[in-house]
Amino acid sequence: MNRKWMIWIALPVLLTFLYGCPKKKPATPPADLDVETTTVPSPPATTAAPEEVQQPAAPDVNDQGEDPLMSSDMAAVNEELQRRGFSADIYFDYDESTLSDDTRDKLSRNADLLKGSPQFSVTLEGHADSRGTNEYNLALGERRANAVRDYLSSLGVAGARLRTLSYGEERQVCDTDDEGCWSQNRRVHMVITGRSNVG
């Protein structure tokens, strides 16, 4: 008799566990199938109007005489200065913005040339290699450009002539993932970008 009772207890308990309640019981509000219709309108047309980039006016062809530095064509001016010893690019170690001795020598030469032609303004572009995040590299490029600016200033080049512009990793000169390429991108690129009527 006892055994029989045990079976009749165990069996329903077992069945209950096997076909037990759902793990989660959703709330049950009144089932009302007469529902309002939600009208979903067409999305408004949103076309991004392509904005025109302000292009600088094309420079006139030089016909000012023999001194290439008198040219209004900035490319010619840059070429001539480089011919006279101006370094357009100086380079940095990874995640560094400090200037090496070799870099300081080059910048000294640049400073002399710039002081000799005070009418020119210079853009110092700061760049970084593609490792690391885009945002951090913008800051790194900015530091590099300003390290160069500070040093040129300390050598007597008027600060007003020097403009910094960081591109971070946005203007790579090569795109292979190796040190040969990375080292080329860790740079400040110096370019004459304007002329004033001073001097």
Place this chain on the structure above:
Amino acid sequence: MRSRNTVLTLLSCLLLMALVLAAQQQPPSPAPQATPPASQSPGQVTIELNRGGAKKMKLAIPAFRGPGQLTGEAARGGRELEETVRRDLELSGYFEIQGPDVLSGLPLTGNVQQDLTAYRSTGNEVLLLGDVRAEGDRIVFEGRVLDLGSGQAVLAKRYRGPFNVSRRIAHTFADEVIRFLIGKPGIALSSIAFTSDRTGHKEIFSMDYDGADQRRVTGHRSTSMSPAWSPNGASIAYTSFFNGPPGLYLADVASGRKRPIVTSGSLNTSPSFSPDGRRVTFARSLDGNVEIFTADIDGGNLRRLTNSNAIDTNPAWSPKGGEIAFTSSRAGNPHIYLMDAEGSNQRRLTFDGTYNDGAAWSPEGDLIAYTSRRDGRFQIAVTNVVTLETQVLTSGAGESESPAFSPDGRKIAFTSKRGGSKQIYVMDLDGGNLRQITTEGNNDLADWARSTPER
């Protein structure tokens, strides 16, 4: 005598079954919250990668009625609607779904009340029925959810709209189902902003959370980057070089209008909104020294927050507004730091890894995800802001970077080069459900909107 014993035995069984059933009834489980304790005991985990916690609800979704009878555009809309509902519910991670391929093996009559037992027989707890029809140039969708235990319909919705909003109808319904059955907000209507160079220039784009409907937001034909959604999802702040040095701009998504936020000086970048949408925090250069600033959304009330000789950049405002996370290399290499939103109480958050950047807050404000260099490779890591417990979420080659949490805190969008080019991927926090959602050009710097404005 025997029959009386049998009756007594049977009654006892029924009573026992009733008692056991009553004991098993559980109240609805409360929404699992990862609330980290103030101090961590040894072995205590404060980062729950399986954020759901509770078991998946077993949901049967037989084939929708109607798409087979539609033609042309209506048929396409109907198919897209059904596929999208299934995918949204599958991606949510809340359900174990049985679809038509499994359900076709059941002896279904087509009469729902008669079929309840059949659906239950394969373990389903809930049934979702869809009806699609065309009314002229409009698609009409009726979706019902039935509790298979009681046989009662617990949710019924009807939507009507032009065929080209079929996906939006599906997303709206899927979010309703999740909100109703799970008690949590769904993310099917959310959007992701990102950068793409597919036009030949890096522009700001946005897309649906599943990668559909990728649309261009800017047309500067320069380099535009670092998109950040406003909290109401109506505008995107970003950095652009189109007018010279990198400056901060604001794009209104609906109208396409852009205006400057802060453009003075040589560098303004990496914007992040305060939760009330009135201010932004960003990185700004002072003579080459990049520091964290805040400003009103019109550029006024410029305030400096950091003051170190190192690079301080890439700030992220916390969801509740009291703190700002940022990257600083004041310790020698980049790490994530925290400070109060006024700039005080600056303290270091990350100690592992040699390069940590790109802080992204979880919607609850308990975790920060970021890019972390481990063994020479960039991976996504996540740190609990109170306990500092850290886990690395990705592994292997392919440079995983720039994470962004989904609005429900269960998924992360990020950039990876594992396929050869930079593309945006979405994964669950534990790495599951990994999906690539962009393919054209190089795509990067995802930001996931917390809310979607009424469109």
